[in-house]
Amino acid sequence: MQYEKLITEATAARLLAYTPYSNFQVGAALECKDGRIFRGCNVENASYGLCNCAERTAFFSAIAHGYKPGDFAALAVIGQTDGPIAPCGACRQVILELGGNDLPIVLTNLHGDILETTAAAQLPNAFGGRDLKK
Ligand SMILES: O=c1ccn([C@H]2C[C@H](O)[C@@H](CO)O2)c(=O)[nH]1
Numbered sequence: 001m002q003y004e005k006l007i008t009e010a011t012a013a014r015l016l017a018y019t020p021y022s023n024f025q026v027g028a029a030l031e032c033k034d035g036r037i038f039r040g041c042n043v044e045n046a047s048y049g050l051c052n053c054a055e056r057t058a059f060f061s062a063i064a065h066g067y068k069p070g071d072f073a074a075l076a077v078i079g080q081t082d083g084p085i086a087p088c089g090a091c092r093q094v095i096l097e098l099g100g101n102d103l104p105i106v107l108t109n110l111h112g113d114i115l116e117t118t119a120a121a122q123l124p125n126a127f128g129g130r131d132l133k134k
């Protein structure tokens with residue numbers, strides 16, 4: 001499996017999730033084109049709306065380390081779902097803008113079910129930066 005290493009990284013990231021409210025742990029691993037991998041986990045808060053998903057944690061960490069849109073090669077996400085985990089709408093929006101249309105995404109779960117997709121396939125008819133330019 002092409003994404004074995006990235007899934008292993010996401011699995012390790014998941015163990016660090018801070019989830020006292022949902023007890024639902026998610027891990028993500030974002031590979032850069034230079035080979036560096038940024039891990040992400042979900043981080044919850046008593047003010048529920050402030051919870052940050054694993055996918056966005058990984059992207060924001062990469063950006064905070066100097067990586068830019070165009071620098072990313074693939075994203076893996078793992079959660080304790082019955083089938084491959086489905087990123088939330090907020091994350092799909094962020095993944096599309098920072099990862100780009102063709103970013104390969106591998107979605108999986110603890111049983112090893114796998115869905116290989118792309119950023120654009122996960123958010124059809126997306127709103128984007130181009131819509132803000134008149
Ligand atoms: O793809 C997903 C789906 C959910 N969550 C988190 C958000 C929240 O902390 C918990 C329950 O929704 O799981 C993620 O991190 N990624």
Ligand SMILES: [Zn+2]
Pocket residue numbers: 053054055056087088089090091092
């Ligand atoms: Zn999300």
